[in-house]
Amino acid sequence: MFDILIPALLGGIGLAFITGPLGCFVVWRRMSYFGDTLSHSALMGVALGLMLEVNVSLAITAGCVLMGLTLALMQRQKHIATDTLLGILAHSSLSLGLVALSFMRDQQVDLMSYLFGDLLALNYQDVIWIFAGAVAAIIMLKLLWRSLLMMTLNEDLAAVEGYNVLRTQLLLMLMMSLVIALAMKVVGVLLVTSLLIIPAAAARPFSDTPEKMAALAIASGVFAVVAGLSLSWWWDTPAGPSVVVAAFVLFLSSMGAHRLRHA
């Protein structure tokens, strides 16, 4: 049983180390819908990867980056508001992915595992990928931290103070694409954003600095993974959704505790 449980635990915990701090920026910059759109396009990446017979994680990352760039370009037109645009692209890319996958009947495609993740199917190779991705993302975040904070505060002010706003924006998008590709196996296309925003939101009431919020978001994410996996193990519930449910319960408790403390 440990052969299944240990990679799942390690992978989930490794992932929480990136989704915590990155999720804070998603919350601060109000990008959760953007995250949804990126992750829905991941299914197109899966189809593309299988079709071209390349590494699926790589194809997902490429697909997300492509979607991010498309979005950035399309935001420049003024006929349709950004939220409408995000909605169109999110659902269209999800549907395109589903349609494309349906053509590959000869291949064994476990659609459910792509949509909702299959944490218990992680192997040690996946874990290594997640850890490598986590280390890369944390180094990048550390280097970009100040620049990201300034850009979140005010882009014009950041530009005047000499920060390269465009580069930071692109790198943030790249990091999000990478995380989505890694998180796919854990919680799936439909639930990826929740792993970014719920731990960060749960951390907010107990944080007075951005760094503390990022650290608490990591802790919340780790808790959600451990609690969700336990739930899944003892009651045989689906692992990905169980992790999200655990995060949600933590979020509710955090809000409740905050209310009580300030009542």
Add this chain to the structure above:
Amino acid sequence: MNAPPLIRLQDVTVEIQGRTLIENVTFDINPGEIITVIGPNGAGKSTLAKALLGIQTLSRGEVLRRPGLKIGYMPQRFHIDASLPLTVKRFLQLAHNPQRWREALQRVEMEHVAKQPMHTLSGGELQRVLLARALQRAPDLLVLDEPAQGVDVTGQAELYRLIRSLRDELHCGALLVSHDLHLVMASTDQVLCLNRHICCAGHPEKVSNEPAFINLFGTQAARSLAVYHHHHDHHHHADGTVAAGSECSHGGHHV
């Protein structure tokens, strides 16, 4: 002692996707000089400020800065999401010269908010904190985009007084952007009236008599501008109308 200008804009034109935002704008800002850019919404005021700051690509013309020029900038529409936990102190420490945050905050009389989260500040407090941040760089030039937004009427008068005294103290130049003709005018040396191109420019009193100005803002606004400048130290009634026999009305200036 004719010092070179801090910054010179020469025939600056900005076009985006075939639309002309500003056209052939030429002017200088000298040390110790306050210039206020006024104009209706969509006149290109913020574009002009961004061109001057060097964060807006020019289609034609050029912006010449004095070598080593330090600009303190106060952006328009500054909003911090409540989900971002950030105190005023930390906000200032993210700027250039982080060690000077206390000094800057003292200068705008806002030390008492140092430990407060940014998103809980009132409109007036936020504008002063932003001004403190601009001061932290020890700027040669202040660029303040709508400094009085979200500030109540008494607060506005105090804010402009503060900006003037900072100018005297630092001997820096200042470019103010405003769509509000009220108190700005009494505290400025030069008015630049912008409607994509510069319609008229000069001393507030002179500008208020220009046909181009009257055309853009209406007779009443022009008259009140002149009145404001004549009665620097007039008294206000509690309701904000001017006491000393002026016929200016405070409503309806906004274009």
